Amino acid sequence: MADRPTSEVLAAAATAAVQRSRSPNTCNSEEQEYEKRLHFRRLIDPGIFRPNSRDQALASLKTLLKIANNLLDEPDNPKFQQFKPTNNLIKRQLIDPKGALEYAIELGFRAEVKDFQPYYVFNPRHRTDLRIGAAILEEVIDLEEKKQERLKRSRAEERAAAAAAAQNVKLAFLDDRKTKALRDSRERARQNANGGHQTPSHTASDRDTSPLPEIGMPGIGHSLASPDPDVDQHE
Known part of the structure; x- marks a missing residue:
């Protein structure tokens, strides 16, 4: 009796069958979408x-x-199928x-002209481009908003740290004054x-300036103030 195939063999066979069933057109479509996504990203950065x-x-x-999502949500709504370049909002956000x-x-x-008025009208053949372009816009906007939020928090933390440092300096100054x-x-x-x-301190004027007492010299019996007898005899 032959051995029953294992689960690994069955999985490998199923994968091979799926790969064989994929047509060249499917592969080309995926490659085209990948290239289109890269193209839209380049249009945003550095393009915009x-x-x-x-x-x-x-x-x-x-x-x-907003223009893309409105058209994706309501593809048959004529209001979302076109926009005027002379509209103030469109001019400010898309034209300028x-x-x-x-x-x-x-x-x-x-670009088209209707009743002598310029318009930009959507071509339904580009619905795939509309879908891909809208997805890239959502990704970029989400990343940019998160980046700005992080930057805002970082700046707020820096301001808080600077304020705390200034407060510490002020408190230290007040503590010194209190001390x-x-x-x-x-x-x-x-x-x-x-x-x-x-307690008064002694000055030079307060010192004792009385004359020193006479001191007798040993052996002669005369004080320093008495005249020398030998000198008197010679005179």
């Missing part, structure tokens, strides 16, 4: 982030995402900032306890 301020770039990305309009074009919007005031108060109390007088 480099020439514009960070805040302006983020505002433009959010406007693009560099790179933003190029991203909208890659999403599938094309000096307490020391001065104790000194005044000690002086008051001694009657307010300090």
Whole structure:
């Protein structure tokens, strides 16, 4: 009786069958989507982030995402299938900032004129591009907002640390003043306890200036002040 195949053999056979069933078109589609995602990322950075301020770039990305999501949610709504470049919001967020309009074009919007008015109208053949571009926008916006939140927290912590350091310096200064005031108060109390007088110090004028007493010289019996008898005899 032949051995029954193990689970590993069955799993390997199933994997091989799936790989054989995949058509070349499926592989090409995945490669194309991968390349398209890379292209959209490059349109954002450096395409939009480099020439514009960070805040302006983020505002433009959010406007693009809103346009894309509205169209994905309601593809048959004519209001979401086009936008006017002369609209104040569109002009401020897509037309004036560099790179933003190029991203909208890659999403599938094309310039048209209706009733002598300029429009950018979505081409339904680019629905896959719209889906991929919207997904990239969501990823980038989410990462950027998290980055800004971390930066905001870091700055807040730095400000708090600086404020704490300044407060410590102030408290140390106040402690020094209190210590000096307490020391001065104790000194005044000690002086008051001694009657307010300090022990006078001796000066040079207070020293005894009386003449030295006469000292007798041994052997002669004359004091230093008496005249020399020999000198008197010679005179």
